[in-house]
Amino acid sequence: MVESPAQVERVAIAGAGICGLCVSLALAQQGHSVTIFERDETLPDGSGDHAFYHWQRRGAAQFRHPHAFLGLMCNLLQDHYPDLLEELYQAGARRIDLIDMLRPELLPQYQPQPGDEKLWILMCRRAIVETVLRRYVQRLTNVTVLSDTTVLGFISDEAADGLLVLRGLEYSQGGQQNTFAADIVIDASGRGSRFPRWFKALDVDVEETRDDAEIVYFTRHYRLNPGCEEPPRHGEEPAAGDLAYLKYGVFPGDDGNFAVILCLPLAETELRHAVRFGEGFDAIARSIPGIAPWLEPAHMNPTTEPFGMAGIQAVWRHYVSEGRPVALNFFAVGDAAIRTNPLYGRGCSIGMQHAHILAEVIAGSDDSAQRATEFATRTEEQIRPIFKSSLDEDRAGIKRAVAAYEGRLLHQPRSFKKWFALAFGDALGAAVKHDVHVVRGVMRTFHLLEKPGEFLRSKRIQWTVYRYMLRGRKRNAAERIVGGPARLDMHALVAGLGLPVQDDSANPTGVAK
Template sequence: MAAIVVCGGGVVGLCAGLMLAEDGHEVTVLEPDAADPPGTPREAWDGWRRAGVAQFRQPHNLLPRFRQVVDRELPGLTERLADGGCVRVDYLESLPPSIEDRAPRPGDDRFRFVTGRRPVSEAVVAAAAAEHPGLSVRRGVRVAGLVAGPSALPGVPHVAGVRTGTGEEVAADLVVDATGRRSPSAGWLAELAARPAGAESQSSGFVYYTRYFTGPEQPRRTGPQLAPVGSISLITLGGDNDTWSVTVFGPTRDAPLKALREAATFDRVVGACPRQAHWLDGRPITGVLAMAGGLDRYRRLVVDDVPVVTGFVAVGDAWACTNPSAGRGISVGALHAQLLRAAVRSSLDDPGELARAFDEATEREVTPFYRGQLAADRARIAEMDALRAGHEPPPPDPVRAGLLAAALHDADAYRALLETVTCLALPDEVLTRPGMAERLAAHAGEPPSRTHGPDRARLLDLLAG
């Protein structure tokens, strides 16, 4: 068995640590934020501060793929989340009214999951980690760099541990970077004279405005979780312990949207959207929380089939991150951790093979989610920009538009769309299933779903008050 260090104690880092500890490895999680989780998950929202996680109080979602992964890899965690107050969700309860065939299908339970606010969900996972005998979480310990060991491949640096901010060296057979969107590991690798990783980075181009509410029951969903409404989009998410959130987002360059920082303006805009207005029918428990500055970033630690480094891998947002509007980050991160567990099982004794095996699995199973989100974001930004300027939006991707049109009327096409949205399957997988092409062809050329909410002129009036 190996000594493994996980850098970062967020949900993905803790899940990775738990999975590896379940296989008998000695796992140490190093988390720079010193504050311990509160005594109970219900206290986490008010009592836990995570300065190192800018999005800690922004909306998060634990999609069905997260439940699928943890039910297989970490049995009992879903029940612990529910016991901590996370809400149970079934996306099939909000079938579009235009679908006449409402009969259940075998396997429909795959769309059921539990979700909650990030502090509460993370507190539950942290409690599970604290109880595992093979896992140690050290809080208030910042990783400052990597410790080099003898090379496993000619000319390729090998990592044999980490160096903390106090100068302590922690030896490891494998170091896992789970430090999230702000990962400093590019600098760590440069200090080892590693070849540059394959990398790309650009601003996501969006700004988000969110309010949280509480009430005796969750709002009834009458539209999609992520809904385009002209030159803005809205996100409505159920939360834990009788809470929920509403988010309005748009391009960072859309200056009038800054008025959404005012609660009254936020409420006016959401109140003008008929499918989301009733989500305001609760007691606000926050003001408007704004977030911008997100990155679309991707790194690959195997270049031309040669690892940049051995003894070191990156998972979740430390590997790649996008605009968070789809709520996929934790779910994709859990999938990535599952793939790491499999690679460690098969190739721990061969650092070069471990690096290649994990890279191949990542590119096959996870990178398509990154690429797909990037394409969707660029298309949505172009559409928003055109509507803001009073121009006709560019035509949508015909395949995606076909699936969206079919999903409004065909129960199986709707389930296929849900599988892609919830990370249960990749678009290419569902689109090549027998009969799917015929389902899409039956609705080819149908107009897109009507926007339910204010047009640009009305939005500007609402923003101006």
């Protein structure tokens, strides 16, 4: 637990999503007085399952899309809020440890090592996590959650050196406009944050980088029928993979619920049209060997129609530029400041990490300018590597998708350095299927417990991968291939379904409205 501050401060948080709730947890634990302003309706009574179907979360476009709750987030929960974690288990969340993720042929190799206990995930729908988390936070005596509340802007004045100083929020609730005085204002309002435009209206620019992943992300949820069990975790084909023109994955959840995702490049207009229909989504998913066992008609039933999310971008907002904060007493956390492709499942973990970085910074200093610069520095040090890795994956995915669309192979390496990097990657992909020590290293990166690729500094892992390189790149690359129809075969399958023809000119992303 972070040490309590010398004085209690009044904190205003815009947004009661997972990130905003995590910030409130961390600051409330220090003794601060926290008020959260949330535009969406109050959490309904009932279970998380009821919330999944009935809670209107306009402010969280990803609310019903599947989530991965990685080791980074899970260990923060376990270390700081064990009673909250227990409530998540009681609500149906499942813990999956490293040994549960190993392929059967690797189990004879496995010997527990220190740190393995941190390589675990929670499996459940986001609605379960958010329901339990919201109710837990609302029971805290020093946290108030105001739902059905619209933040209209912030209250500010100017310091002697010309810096903007935030003093609170303007908001409306029940048709009445009000102000709320605060010592600290936190933007946890997610990807739709309006703070940058409010700063712009005061001639204060927020520097931003933005890169489009050029995909649309579709989800459909299902539930196993009574008496039916999940397919084996390690079948002949993986339940997640990349066919270049389509990425896919199965997300097991709570109480027999699971979701399937299909991610399609913007250029794949026919496939994007097809997955908007239940028949089209299921036909595409069942044609992929890694998904097919999950969608046996006698074993499950869909619980939603397919739905999509567009505007998938990597975004980084700089609230400190050249050592000068945009504003004092202000912090942006999670998606409001940093956004990665949800395909990688890193958003909730990054958001919770960001919340704890902020709490530690606030506890460590009472100087507003020092807090702003320290928060920016620590964010850069701890989150930038994850962001960069996600962005690199996006860019590589775009190249693969373009090559698949054009019916060609990716460019051959033109230098030994490039060839070596590709051959090393192929060998690593093969080694991770056969060597527990390599798996353990890859999982540390997967769970965001160390900087991406840090495990490759291990001499043992390096020599293991070099040994696999001796098998030849062709053999290693073959182990990374996942089963599924070729692109033109998938288009032929879709064309044969006889789905309604629809003009998508008014809805170019192909996301169902």
